[in-house]
Each structure stands twice: as C-alpha cells, then as structure tokens.
Amino acid sequence: MTPSHHLPAELLFDHAAGTLDPALAVLVDGHLALCLQCRVKAQECLAVGGGLLDAIEPVAMSEGAFDRLMARIDNGDVTWFDTPKPAAPSFGEETTDALIDVLPPALRPLGRRSLATRRWRSIAPGVKTLQLDLPTGHQGSAQIIRVDAGKGVPHHTHLGNEYTLVLSGAFNDHSGRFARGDLQITDASVKHRPIAEPGETCMVLAVTDGPLRLTGALGFIQRSLGY
Amino acid sequence: MPNADINEREILADWVESVAENGDRAAFARLFAHLAPRLKAFLRRLGSADAAAEELVQEVMLTVWRKAASFDRRQSSVSTWVFTIARNRRIDLIRRESKPALDPEEPLLRPSAPLPADTIAAETRRDAALRAALAELPPEQLDLLQLGYYEGKSHVEIAELRKLPLGTVKSRMRLAFSRLRRAMESYQ
Ligand SMILES: [Zn+2]
Numbered sequence: 065m066t067p068s069h070h071l072p073a074e075l076l077f078d079h080a081a082g083t084l085d086p087a088l089a090v091l092v093d094g095h096l097a098l099c100l101q102c103r104v105k106a107q108e109c110l111a112v113g114g115g116l117l118d119a120i121e122p123v124a125m126s127e128g129a130f131d132r133l134m135a136r137i138d139n140g141d142v143t144w145f146d147t148p149k150p151a152a153p154s155f156g157e158e159t160t161d162a163l164i165d166v167l168p169p170a171l172r173p174l175g176r177r178s179l180a181t182r183r184w185r186s187i188a189p190g191v192k193t194l195q196l197d198l199p200t201g202h203q204g205s206a207q208i209i210r211v212d213a214g215k216g217v218p219h220h221t222h223l224g225n226e227y228t229l230v231l232s233g234a235f236n237d238h239s240g241r242f243a244r245g246d247l248q249i250t251d252a253s254v255k256h257r258p259i260a261e262p263g264e265t266c267m268v269l270a271v272t273d274g275p276l277r278l279t280g281a282l283g284f285i286q287r288s289l290g291y
Numbered sequence: 292m293p294n295a296d297i298n299e300r301e302i303l304a305d306w307v308e309s310v311a312e313n314g315d316r317a318a319f320a321r322l323f324a325h326l327a328p329r330l331k332a333f334l335r336r337l338g339s340a341d342a343a344a345e346e347l348v349q350e351v352m353l354t355v356w357r358k359a360a361s362f363d364r365r366q367s368s369v370s371t372w373v374f375t376i377a378r379n380r381r382i383d384l385i386r387r388e389s390k391p392a393l394d395p396e397e398p399l400l401r402p403s404a405p406l407p408a409d410t411i412a413a414e415t416r417r418d419a420a421l422r423a424a425l426a427e428l429p430p431e432q433l434d435l436l437q438l439g440y441y442e443g444k445s446h447v448e449i450a451e452l453r454k455l456p457l458g459t460v461k462s463r464m465r466l467a468f469s470r471l472r473r474a475m476e477s478y479q
Binding site for chain 1: 316320323324327328329330331332333335336345348349352353356366367368369370371372373374375377378379381382417418421422425426436437439440441443444445446448460461464465468471472475
C-alpha cells in the first residue's frame with residue numbers, strides 16, 4: 065500500500081545534503097523504505113547534489129596526489145567503507161518483539177539495540193513508549209509509541225515540531241487518517257489527540273525537536289514525575 | 292542542451308565501468324583528473340582545511356576505485372554517485388565526532404533501498420538537463436541549494452542565516468525542486 069502523507073521538500077533537501085539530525089534521518093529513511101514515490105524524489109535530490117558537484121569551480125589537487133593514491137591502492141589500503149565494524153552485540157532471540165516485525169529492515173538493528181538497553185514505559189492506559197538509542201538535536205526525542213487498538217495518546221503539545229511515522233496499524237486525529245508509511249508533521253501550536261483505529265495495535269516512530277508536553281491532568285502527573 | 296555534455300557524462304560512466312571490469316588505471320587517472328579537483332573544492336566549501344579536504348578526496352577516490360562495481364549507470368550519473376559517497380563520508384565523520392560509539396551500520400550510513408531500473412531511465416540525459424536547469428535557476432533558489440549542498444546548512448540554519456521566515460525557505464525549496472524535477476522529467 066502506498067502512503068498518502070509524504071516527505072516535504074525541506075526534509076528531502078536536508079536528507080540529500082546530509083544535514084539531518086540523526087533521529088530525523090532515521091525517520092526519513094523509515095519513510096523512504098516504505099515509499100517508492102519519495103525514494104524517486106530523494107534520488108532526484110541527490111542528483112541535484114551531483115549537478116552542483118559538477119558545476120563547482122575546481123581547486124587543483126597538490127602535486128603527486130594521484131601517485132600517492134595509487135601507492136595506497138597498491139599497498140592494499142582499506143577505505144573507511146571497509147574499515148572493520150565493531151562486532152554487532154548479539155542479543156539472541158530474546159529481543160524478538162512485535163516492534164521488530166513492523167520496522168523496515170534497515171531500522172531493525174536500532175530497534176534491537178533499543179529493546180536490549182531500554183524498557184517500554186507506560187504513559188497512559190494502552191499506550192507505551194520506548195526511547196530509541198539515538199542522539200537527537202537540541203532537546204528533542206526519538207521514541208516508538210505503541211497504542212492498543214482503539215486507545216488514544218493523551219492530549220499533548222510540544223515545544224518544537226513532532227514528526228510521526230506510522231509503522232503499523234493506523235490512527236486518526238483532527239487532521240486526518242494516518243496508516244503504515246504515512247508521515248505526520250505537527251508544529252508547536254497544535255494540540256492533538258491521536259486515536260488508534262480498532263482492530264490493530266498502532267506503532268509509530270515519533271521524533272520531536274522539542275520536549276513533548278502532556279496537557280491536562282496527565283500533564284500534571286508527567287511534570288511532577290520530572291519527564 | 293549540448294551533445295558534448297551528454298557525451299562527457301557517458302564517458303565518465305564508461306571509465307567507472309572500465310575500472311570495475313578491468314582495474315583500468317588509465318581510466319581511473321582520467322576520472323581522478325575530472326573528479327578530484329571538484330571534490331576538493333566541494334569539501335573545502337563544506338569547511339575542511341586544504342590538507343583535510345585532500346585527505347577526504349583521497350578516501351572518496353579510494354572508495355570509487357574499490358566500489359566501482361557497485362556503480363550502476365541506469366540508477367545514477369557518476370557525479371551523483373560520487374556526490375553520494377562524499378556525503379555519506381561526511382555524515383560518518385560528523386557522527387563519529389558527536390557520538391563515537393555509534394554503530395556504523397546505522398541505516399543513515401547506508402544507501403537507501405535501490406530503485407527499480409525502469410523508474411530512472413536515461414539517467415545521463417536527465418543529468419545533462421538538470422545541469423542546464425541549475426544554471427538557469429533564479430539566484431535566490433540557487434543560493435538555498437548552495438548553502439545546503441556546499442556549506443552543509445540545514446533548512447532551519449539557512450532561514451536563520453538569511454533572516455528569512457522558515458515558510459519562505461520551505462516554499463523556495465519546493466519551487467527549486469519542482470523546477471529541477473520538471474527539467475529532469477522531460478528527459479525520462
Ligand atoms: Zn512518500
């Protein structure tokens with residue numbers, strides 16, 4: 065099924081230029097894995113980078129640069145591409161989780177690592193969150209939110225933008241319906257209450273670039289717990 | 292669009308294939324002569340000092356030599372392929388600085404899932420069309436692209452730098468991309 069809510073130009077731009085913060089980069093990669101239409105656009109944005117590389121005023125390399133490179137090649141020098149990766153920690157089968165099944169394959173190592181090092185935390189009846197093991201920009205966060213069928217995330221606002229990528233199921237809020245692969249972006253002025261559709265657990269990857277604030281009674285509890 | 296330009300793109304792709312198939316050093320020397328000074332200029336604008344930029348160019352060109360077989364002329368032009376290598380290398384460096392323990396197998400550091408070959412046809416012609424369209428972009432749109440791709444600024448940083456409302460930056464990006472996309476699509 066093709067997603068109906070896509071990456072805006074500025075995220076495709078930052079993705080191609082390599083300037084996304086790591087949490088948003090994961091979200092963008094997650095959408096790209098599920099959306100051919102945006103993959104084509106992302107490739108076009110990389111082509112713009114190629115075009116700009118072509119158009120740049122060249123700066124001469126130092127004398128003998130090519131010979132030095134060939135000497136490295138003859139030496140069998142490895143590239144950064146080939147440098148040995150630290151062995152992936154083995155988590156065995158115990159971290160098999162419904163979450164892993166709904167993550168695009170490229171995001172599974174991150175999901176496994178997060179499950180192995182952090183816990184699902186209950187934030188409201190039928191709603192659990194798992195912080196992802198990722199550095200985020202400023203004071204934002206990257207987390208998986210899983211909402212039982214028919215349940216809702218409490219009313220909340222955030223200080224920055226909130227980016228939500230649906231991994232399974234679907235939710236509805238005032239702005240429409242969001243299903244697997246769909247990306248919702250809400251800014252700080254929006255107070256919303258997403259509700260999972262009946263029938264299937266809804267899992268989303270949620271990235272904020274400012275801390276999330278629950279409003280109302282739950283917000284009071286949240287603040288008094290120091291979240 | 293000049294045919295010479297199209298021919299030049301085809302020749303670059305031939306050279307990469309010759310490196311992949313035969314370890315052709317003469318072809319690689321010609322690739323180096325074309326690409327290395329551009330990569331160096333590009334990496335210097337991204338903030339690398341001269342010596343550091345040269346070292347990065349060497350690494351990117353070493354990767355070109357080693358990974359030549361993964362180049363697919365149906366998927367991208369040589370320039371786009373090499374741009375992507377340089378971009379990934381830079382992201383990798385930045386992330387190592389900010390969080391050295393990060394797993395290099397992060398999805399971010401891997402190329403996105405491949406596209407079906409028929410989705411991107413006649414990449415070379417598209418690329419030449421793109422270059423022509425870039426040259427004719429309104430200055431305020433080209434400025435945004437250069438700040439992002441050459442200077443490594445995110446759209447939020449660009450808004451701050453140019454003292455523009457975020458909405459203006461976003462709509463200029465949309466305009467620039469749809470213009471460039473139209474140029475590319477006419478050659479599909
Ligand atoms: Zn999309």
